[in-house]
Amino acid sequence: MASPGYGKRSAPDQRSRTGHDFTHLLPRDAAVAAYLDGLCDGADISVKTLAKALPYGQCALRTTLNRLQEAGHLRRGSECVATEEVLLWVTRTFFSRTARDDAWWAAFTRGDVPQEQPQRPIRSRSFILLAALGRKAPALTLSQADCVALEPRLGEWFERGATEAEILHALTEGLPSPVHHAAGLVRRRLRDKLPPARVAAPPHRTAALRTLECGECRAPAAPEALTGGLCGTCRGGDPGPAPTTHGPQGAVPVQGVRARMSAVRAGLAPRAERARR
Known part of the structure; x- marks a missing residue:
């Protein structure tokens, strides 16, 4: 298992497992995807850990993870986790057995995942x-x-x-x-005895505090700019729009958290001076 806040996180609303889930992938990619699919949430899926469990080297696994990302099965990013005292941004690696396009991952980042229409049963x-x-x-x-x-x-x-x-x-x-x-x-x-129509309560949605990052350079970016999980610079094209800030008004952007914390620490009085006070 990975350290708290890291490791695999399963994407929601996936179809049931079948014997041909990853047949559209290359053999090595399909084998790695099937292995990741069988791991529980929170499992360590870094290339170093995967290399110890699978018969592939770290470079080969890194290439496979990038191809899984391009195929829509994997995204890397950050998510805001609320505790009783603070809001923490933790690293996430999201995996989906069902291949998703860029629009779905963008909706997932906003916490607004579109529901798939269930297949009509043979009998109603x-x-x-x-x-x-x-x-x-x-x-x-x-x-x-x-x-x-x-x-x-x-x-x-x-x-x-x-x-x-x-x-x-x-x-x-x-x-x-x-x-x-x-x-x-x-x-x-x-x-x-036909009853009157019942008015359903509107669904309650909780805004998700979540970001995605480029699978190559790991820079946070707007979901719309991550075509295939890569930013415009790493694709060799236009870098696309600047990263957007997720969260409540006035929240510190993900890329500015460390700088803000360094400024806060610099303004604190040394412990010895606090004791004399």
């Missing part, structure tokens, strides 16, 4: 509930054709915020005996 949530309704109340066992026909009506309940427990209670409570037409009874209850 409404169809699955209707097909399993007979387990809760055998008298309401439905055919596949009934489930397909009633699926849109039940979908309205989910759109209005109803839970599965509430729907099951509305459909199965106080059933007549016997039930002559299960599909007709379910259709009528879905229509007559």
